[in-house]
Amino acid sequence: MCLTSASTPSLVDRLRSGDARALARAISIVENRRPEAVALLKTLFPSTGHARVLGLTGAPGAGKSTLVDQIAKHYRKENQTVGIIAVDPTSPYTGGAILGDRIRMQDHYSDPGIFIRSMATRGSLGGLARTTADVATVLDASGRDLIMIETVGVGQDEVDIVRLADVTIVILVPGMGDDVQTIKAGIMEIADIFVINKSDREGAERVEREIRSMQSLDIRKDGWTPPIVKTVASDGTGTKELAAAIGNYEAYLKNENLLVQKNVENWRERLIEMLRDAMLEKARARITDGALDRYAVEIAEHKRDPYSLVEEIVSGTAK
Numbered sequence: 001m002c003l004t005s006a007s008t009p010s011l012v013d014r015l016r017s018g019d020a021r022a023l024a025r026a027i028s029i030v031e032n033r034r035p036e037a038v039a040l041l042k043t044l045f046p047s048t049g050h051a052r053v054l055g056l057t058g059a060p061g062a063g064k065s066t067l068v069d070q071i072a073k074h075y076r077k078e079n080q081t082v083g084i085i086a087v088d089p090t091s092p093y094t095g096g097a098i099l100g101d102r103i104r105m106q107d108h109y110s111d112p113g114i115f116i117r118s119m120a121t122r123g124s125l126g127g128l129a130r131t132t133a134d135v136a137t138v139l140d141a142s143g144r145d146l147i148m149i150e151t152v153g154v155g156q157d158e159v160d161i162v163r164l165a166d167v168t169i170v171i172l173v174p175g176m177g178d179d180v181q182t183i184k185a186g187i188m189e190i191a192d193i194f195v196i197n198k199s200d201r202e203g204a205e206r207v208e209r210e211i212r213s214m215q216s217l218d219i220r221k222d223g224w225t226p227p228i229v230k231t232v233a234s235d236g237t238g239t240k241e242l243a244a245a246i247g248n249y250e251a252y253l254k255n256e257n258l259l260v261q262k263n264v265e266n267w268r269e270r271l272i273e274m275l276r277d278a279m280l281e282k283a284r285a286r287i288t289d290g291a292l293d294r295y296a297v298e299i300a301e302h303k304r305d306p307y308s309l310v311e312e313i314v315s316g317t318a319k
């Protein structure tokens with residue numbers, strides 16, 4: 001791939017001008033960790049930092065995609081361009097259900113102001129959180145005003161993924177038994193805004209009470225009390241209120257100068273992760289598959305100890 005070329009507009013130029021095909025191609029390069037991915041990200045990085053990033057997480061079927069759709073439409077009316085990343089870490093497939101989801105959603109968006117990408121790769125190289133962050137970087141460089149990341153809230157992966165968002169929205173629904181208790185504590189803690197979707201169903205008040213009682217036990221160190229917004233994503237009820245809540249939190253972040261702090265913390269984590277990947281890659285490059293097998297046999301037979309071996313590999317003296 002040619003990143004810069006005098007004659008034809010380069011991928012980067014086309015991407016920056018908002019070309020959806022160039023965007024899709026750049027995302028594939030990054031997602032698949034192709035050899036040119038790092039060069040591409042280096043070139044794009046200076047043009048990033050302008051998009052607002054919303055993270056939305058919640059149980060399977062909570063209505064995340066439907067809500068994302070409503071939020072996208074809302075901001076499109078304000079002429080903002082939108083990029084959506086739908087991540088499903090629970091799915092081992094890159095196709096299947098989520099691909100159906102993507103086709104359904106993309107169909108729906110004849111509007112070029114909305115770009116949607118699905119990712120469902122548990123085995124993705126370099127970790128799903130990192131890949132998502134890099135895909136968000138590409139969307140940001142393409143000039144999208146708003147990036148939304150939708151992920152199923154089931155574990156650490158989601159916590160890592162939504163950490164890169166400026167605003168994190170946790171979506172709950174009524175009628176799941178002991179609703180709030182069944183949601184992983186880690187997910188509850190990351191909410192900047194709670195949404196009770198499917199509020200047309202019985203039990204929305206109960207969920208609200210549960211969130212409130214949980215909040216009364218735990219005051220956030222930044223002093224923000226996450227508001228609770230009730231929505232019916234399937235008919236758009238509550239979208240305006242949600243957008244207002246998002247705006248309020250963004251204003252709060254700005255006034256308190258918390259956005260910079262959040263970004264610094266996020267980059268600290270990401271840097272460590274990037275370093276870990278880079279070091280591991282370097283170490284792996286030094287070991288052939290055959291050598292790895294031989295080392296494993298030698299350790300299993302107690303002919304050498306793994307602690308010294310690791311030190312030797314790191315220092316490049318392993319034999």
Ligand SMILES: Nc1nc2c(ncn2[C@@H]2O[C@H](COP(=O)(O)OP(=O)(O)OP(=O)(O)O)[C@@H](O)[C@H]2O)c(=O)[nH]1
Pocket residue numbers: 058059060061062063064065066067152197198199200201231232233234235
């Ligand atoms: N009654 C009701 N149904 C809703 C509401 N919001 C979404 N739904 C329906 O719930 C189902 C799941 O919605 P999705 O938006 O696909 O949910 P999701 O959380 O994205 O699902 P996954 O991505 O598969 O985890 C769909 O049939 C929606 O039409 C709502 O507010 N009320």
Ligand SMILES: [Mg+2]
Pocket residue numbers: 064065066086101150
């Ligand atoms: Mg969905």
